[in-house]
Amino acid sequence: MNTFKSIIPKVGLFVALAAGTLLQSCNSSGKGDDANVKDNTVAADAATAVYVAPGKHDELYSFLSGGFNGQVSVYGIPSGRLLKVIPVFSQFAENGYGYNEETKPMLMTSHGFVPWDDLHHPKLSRTDGMADGKFLYVNGNNTPRVAKVDLATFETTEIMEIPNSAGNHCSPYPTNNNEYILAGTRFSVPIDLSKGGVGDASFDEYKDKFRGSISFIKTNEGNGHMELDFQILVPGFDYDLANGGKGPSGDWVFFTTYNTEKARTLKELGASQNDRDYLAAINWKLAAKYAAEGKTHEMPANYYHNIKDHGTHQAKSHVIKKVRYLLPEECPGMMYLIPAPKSPHGIDVDPSGEYMVVNGKLASSLPVFSFSKMQKAIQNKDFDGEVNGIPVFKYESVLHAEVKEPGLGPLHTEFDGKGNAYSTMFVSSEVVKWSLKDFKVKDRIPVYYSPGHLMIPGGDTKEPYGKYLIAMNKITKDRYLPTGPELLHSAQLIDISGEKMKLLLDFPTLAEPHYAQGIAANKIAPNSVKFFKLDANKHPDAVKNEKDVSVTRNGRTVKVNMTSIRSHFTPDNIEGIQVGDTVLFHVTNLEQDWDVPHGFAIMGATNAETLIMPGATQTLRWVPKQEGIFPFYCTDFCSALHQEMQGYVRVSKRGSTVPIKFSTGVKKPVPPATASLSK
Amino acid sequence: MIAYHKGLMAFAALSLGLLFLFPMWKIYLEAPQYPEGLELHIWVNKLGGSTEGVLQNFNILNHYIGMAPIHAESFAELKVMPYIVVFLMVTGVFVAFLGKRKLVLGWVILLMVAGAVGLLDFYLWLHEFGTNLNPQAPIKVPDMTYIPPMLGRKQLLNFDALSLPSWGSLGILLAVLFAWLVYYLSSKPKAALQ
Numbered sequence: 027m028n029t030f031k032s033i034i035p036k037v038g039l040f041v042a043l044a045a046g047t048l049l050q051s052c053n054s055s056g057k058g059d060d061a062n063v064k065d066n067t068v069a070a071d072a073a074t075a076v077y078v079a080p081g082k083h084d085e086l087y088s089f090l091s092g093g094f095n096g097q098v099s100v101y102g103i104p105s106g107r108l109l110k111v112i113p114v115f116s117q118f119a120e121n122g123y124g125y126n127e128e129t130k131p132m133l134m135t136s137h138g139f140v141p142w143d144d145l146h147h148p149k150l151s152r153t154d155g156m157a158d159g160k161f162l163y164v165n166g167n168n169t170p171r172v173a174k175v176d177l178a179t180f181e182t183t184e185i186m187e188i189p190n191s192a193g194n195h196c197s198p199y200p201t202n203n204n205e206y207i208l209a210g211t212r213f214s215v216p217i218d219l220s221k222g223g224v225g226d227a228s229f230d231e232y233k234d235k236f237r238g239s240i241s242f243i244k245t246n247e248g249n250g251h252m253e254l255d256f257q258i259l260v261p262g263f264d265y266d267l268a269n270g271g272k273g274p275s276g277d278w279v280f281f282t283t284y285n286t287e288k289a290r291t292l293k294e295l296g297a298s299q300n301d302r303d304y305l306a307a308i309n310w311k312l313a314a315k316y317a318a319e320g321k322t323h324e325m326p327a328n329y330y331h332n333i334k335d336h337g338t339h340q341a342k343s344h345v346i347k348k349v350r351y352l353l354p355e356e357c358p359g360m361m362y363l364i365p366a367p368k369s370p371h372g373i374d375v376d377p378s379g380e381y382m383v384v385n386g387k388l389a390s391s392l393p394v395f396s397f398s399k400m401q402k403a404i405q406n407k408d409f410d411g412e413v414n415g416i417p418v419f420k421y422e423s424v425l426h427a428e429v430k431e432p433g434l435g436p437l438h439t440e441f442d443g444k445g446n447a448y449s450t451m452f453v454s455s456e457v458v459k460w461s462l463k464d465f466k467v468k469d470r471i472p473v474y475y476s477p478g479h480l481m482i483p484g485g486d487t488k489e490p491y492g493k494y495l496i497a498m499n500k501i502t503k504d505r506y507l508p509t510g511p512e513l514l515h516s517a518q519l520i521d522i523s524g525e526k527m528k529l530l531l532d533f534p535t536l537a538e539p540h541y542a543q544g545i546a547a548n549k550i551a552p553n554s555v556k557f558f559k560l561d562a563n564k565h566p567d568a569v570k571n572e573k574d575v576s577v578t579r580n581g582r583t584v585k586v587n588m589t590s591i592r593s594h595f596t597p598d599n600i601e602g603i604q605v606g607d608t609v610l611f612h613v614t615n616l617e618q619d620w621d622v623p624h625g626f627a628i629m630g631a632t633n634a635e636t637l638i639m640p641g642a643t644q645t646l647r648w649v650p651k652q653e654g655i656f657p658f659y660c661t662d663f664c665s666a667l668h669q670e671m672q673g674y675v676r677v678s679k680r681g682s683t684v685p686i687k688f689s690t691g692v693k694k695p696v697p698p699a700t701a702s703l704s705k
Numbered sequence: 706m707i708a709y710h711k712g713l714m715a716f717a718a719l720s721l722g723l724l725f726l727f728p729m730w731k732i733y734l735e736a737p738q739y740p741e742g743l744e745l746h747i748w749v750n751k752l753g754g755s756t757e758g759v760l761q762n763f764n765i766l767n768h769y770i771g772m773a774p775i776h777a778e779s780f781a782e783l784k785v786m787p788y789i790v791v792f793l794m795v796t797g798v799f800v801a802f803l804g805k806r807k808l809v810l811g812w813v814i815l816l817m818v819a820g821a822v823g824l825l826d827f828y829l830w831l832h833e834f835g836t837n838l839n840p841q842a843p844i845k846v847p848d849m850t851y852i853p854p855m856l857g858r859k860q861l862l863n864f865d866a867l868s869l870p871s872w873g874s875l876g877i878l879l880a881v882l883f884a885w886l887v888y889y890l891s892s893k894p895k896a897a898l899q
Contacts, residue, residue: 620741
């Protein structure tokens with residue numbers, strides 16, 4: 027029986043290859059273009075299961091990270107319809123995020139303006155161990171940052187840079203009541219304790235000088251903003267992924283590590299030598315206690331914290347100059363290491379909080395560790411040496427079971443809340459269902475192709491919504507009509523409500539989803555903001571009534587405080603601008619209705635348009651380089667007379683005597699629809 | 706008039722208070738791109754709606770056809786009417802206290818005249834807004850007027866307009882009905898009541 031199971035993955039791979047060959051021969055003989063002859067796993071009732079009738083809403087929101095597009099994509103489940111793209115770490119010409127003056131500060135870092143990042147892991151904010159639908163936290167991997175998306179507006183409202191980190195991959199992991207968001211560094215780097223930040227060292231000094239860091243970010247969701255409380259400086263491994271405990275293990279967070287070999291080059295080989303790396307277990311509550319008791323040291327730092335204000339719609343950057351840190355060797359009981367095979371990726375804690383599943387991507391089995399055994403091992407000091415003063419458990423004293431022959435290349439596991447776990451197998455390209463009772467494989471389903479993460483809505487919380495699973499695949503190839511060499515990635519929606527997994531839907535996804543979150547629609551939809559209240563707009567250059575518009579020159583800067591409303595700008599004729607002036611168009615959208623954004627674009631602007639939501643003010647900066655007439659217009663089809671929603675700026679030569687003048691309408695104007703409610 | 710009648714009369718007078726708690730009239734607009742609808746609420750002392758921005762949204766839509774913008778300040782009625790209602794409530798309670806049948810009759814006729822004047826005024830405003838259109842309006846449909854319905858439903862271009870009295874008007878109706886009831890009941894000899 028065991029030998030039979032062990033060949034299943036290989037057989038699967040062989041079948042896949044064979045099907046691929048068959049397929050190619052089919053195509054070359056010109057018979058049929060439908061690629062997916064393997065889809066005999068598609069449920070017969072799949073179409074009805076994912077059909078959301080026109081005008082009806084999806085059952086769930088899902089938030090898929092965009093990886094190298096630096097964005098979050100929001101899809102409705104089960105339909106797989108794309109609902110929104112939320113720009114986070116990337117400039118977004120579509121609405122001006124990162125281009126207009128209000129949001130440019132969001133992308134400031136200690137390295138300067140960084141308009142891109144690699145966004146890997148979304149995590150929903152939590153209340154009592156459950157996703158509460160208020161905020162989405164995401165990580166920026168390349169230039170270490172953590173961002174917060176407000177799910178009332180689906181806008182990025184905060185981005186904080188993480189000092190002493192390089193490759194903020196192991197991030198952002200919330201504790202059960204959002205006490206902390208934890209962020210670990212992927213690359214260990216030499217951390218300069220006296221000057222702060224990443225220092226200089228010879229590569230030969232890797233083993234001695236390179237360290238990792240784990241950041242503890244307070245969320246302060248009730249009344250404030252993210253705050254880097256302290257960091258733990260940890261051994262110089264690569265920190266990969268993490269997840270918090272729950273229930274009995276709620277005080278703990280677990281981190282997978284690789285490159286415990288501390289290789290500095292050709293890590294592909296160098297980091298793959300040890301049969302076991304470590305699962306790091308950190309008692310976050312104890313760490314917070316040590317920090318509160320003054321066990322921390324302080325070092326200089328230089329990192330940006332960018333916050334978008336609700337009232338002004340403007341982002342401001344704050345530079346923070348120091349950071350506190352704890353050293354594990356000085357904090358007994360705070361951190362332990364569990365040997366875990368081999369170069370593990372996902373660490374996933376089951377809904378009860380008892381089992382920690384480690385997905386060793388090069389391992390032949392899935393080890394399941396027991397939290398209660400770990401507690402016993404701590405009591406009995408059942409250790410096998412230590413690393414940098416951190417005790418290392420004996421593998422067997424913490425191991426509960428191993429899932430044998432799960433498949434090839436296990437990466438990530440989530441749970442259905444009914445006693446089952448589901449793991450992605452990157453190499454054998456499948457999702458494998460196994461039982462938390464007997465730790466045996468129960469079912470497998472192929473996915474197309476090579477899944478990284480999977481997501482069960484709430485599958486990382488204490489009460490999963492165990493109806494659907496989404497596999498996010500790295501390779502797409504023949505799944506859709508070809509689009510040249512660059513293809514979108516693919517996702518498969520799988521029904522996990524029954525004993526057998528059933529493939530329901532296959533949909534392309536933007537850039538590279540590394541992970542996702544799902545949540546019942548009713549946790550978010552009722553709180554969704556329809557428009558911003560004009561009365562609450564505190565932007566210093568907001569204009570709330572067309573009578574109050576202005577064009578003012580201050581040296582070589584000209585401020586145009588203007589308004590937009592269906593279907594005109596006020597003013598729409600502007601003169602007195604000179605070549606080389608910096609013109610700031612502060613446009614307030616006076617609308618107070620749902621789904622009436624107005625855009626603003628002007629010929630020759632070297633940034634983008636800006637899309638202004640009702641009640642908000644946004645600013646486009648423009649430096650005209652030549653004289654002449656420059657048209658501007660509304661870019662979002664707002665009304666029947668949208669095409670007429672346009673205006674002109676007259677640019678004169680430098681030193682011209684044309685005075686500043688502005689107007690809308692002449693002599694007998696069409697009565698403008700005034701914005702004020704009570705005037 | 707016995708105490709019971711006086712009580713009913715006081716109730717009639719006080720039921721006018723509903724005018725301060727609820728709108729008198731509601732105009733509902735629906736269009737393909739307004740699935741959620743737009744509601745204009747006419748109160749005894751103000752204009753309101755289903756959302757805060759409703760008046761602005763009415764005006765934005767109306768300006769395409771050249772209708773004058775609607776502003777609460779344009780209506781002197783909204784300033785005067787609350788005083789009239791308060792006056793009627795106070796005098797009504799006073800009439801109840803005095804218990805004179807003739808005064809009840811006088812009061813209810815006064816109330817009905819006031820109501821009729823109000824309705825006429827409402828009609829004239831609807832007519833004024835619907836016909837006095839700016840000749841430079843972007844959208845001009847020959848011979849088209851835009852008088853909203855006073856009661857009931859009417860199609861105005863892409864909008865389906867519905868106009869109905871609201872709970873505030875119920876206050877007037879109750880006041881009229883109960884005042885008449887008091888007048889009627891108090892006419893019968895005491896014996897008949899027992």
